[in-house]
Amino acid sequence: MSDECVRVAVRIRPLLPKEVLYHHKVCVRVVPQTAQVMLGEDRLFSFDHAFGPSASQDEVYESCVHRLVESLVDGDNATVFCYGQTGSGKTYTLGGPLLHTVVEGIIDRVAQDLFLFLADKRKQSDGVDVTVKVTYMELYREELRDLLELQTIQKELSIREDKRGNTGNQCLSTFTFFFFLNVNKNVENIHSPT
Numbered sequence: 366m367s368d369e370c371v372r373v374a375v376r377i378r379p380l381l382p383k384e385v386l387y388h389h390k391v392c393v394r395v396v397p398q399t400a401q402v403m404l405g406e407d408r409l410f411s412f413d414h415a416f417g418p419s420a421s422q423d424e425v426y427e428s429c430v431h432r433l434v435e436s437l438v439d440g441d442n443a444t445v446f447c448y449g450q451t452g453s454g455k456t457y458t459l460g461g462p463l464l465h466t467v468v469e470g471i472i473d474r475v476a477q478d479l480f481l482f483l484a485d486k487r488k489q490s491d492g493v494d495v496t497v498k499v500t501y502m503e504l505y506r507e508e509l510r511d512l513l514e515l516q517t518i519q520k521e522l523s524i525r526e527d528k529r530g531n532t533g534n535q536c537l538s539t540f541t542f543f544f545f546l547n548v549n550k551n552v553e554n555i556h557s558p559t
């Protein structure tokens with residue numbers, strides 16, 4: 366894992382069919398073999414990664430996120446943050462079959478890899494208990510929504526910092542996955558939404 370705390374990637378999405386229909390023009394391109402993008406004719410911007418319109422979900426995930434999941438299992442914290450104007454491709458990049466695209470995005474791949482890495486850890490060390498908790502929250506126009514609690518989606522939530530400096534919200538619904546490794550038996554998996 367590199368020592369840099371923050372890495373920035375840019376992804377240029379292809380024109381949408383309706384944009385092609387209305388003769389929209391592409392004004393930004395990745396400079397080949399670099400992590401730079403050229404805006405117009407002469408404005409060059411550098412990033413840690415630059416992906417053009419033909420980049421696959423897999424390429425984006427493997428270059429930017431895979432190693433973070435690996436280090437997460439080793440005890441590091443990691444955040445993946447998508448930023449961009451409306452329609453730029455944040456949901457597509459993050460999402461999976463339920464969110465827009467048939468090709469899995471970052472969230473699905475993180476979930477898959479996380480459990481694969483945890484299974485490896487369990488094989489390596491006896492007597493490990495692991496709990497994975499998942500919350501899903503949207504922050505939109507200063508309003509927070511619990512996306513796992515559809516009945517009360519508008520419920521007022523707030524983000525707080527606890528005494529130890531951990532930031533979160535205690536009221537969010539949580540999916541919890543428990544794993545038990547018994548030294549003498551095979552691994553048992555219990556999946557229990559709470």
Ligand SMILES: Nc1ncnc2c1ncn2[C@@H]1O[C@H](COP(=O)(O)OP(=O)(O)OP(=O)(O)O)[C@@H](O)[C@H]1O
Pocket residue numbers: 377378379381418449450451452453454455456457458465466
């Ligand atoms: N890399 C891509 N390849 C093909 N289509 C893409 C790509 N990125 C985005 N799209 C398409 O572009 C459209 C807009 O993308 P998306 O909804 O992900 O944008 P967004 O940034 O999440 O927008 P908003 O902020 O409004 O929710 C969608 O139809 C999506 O399928």
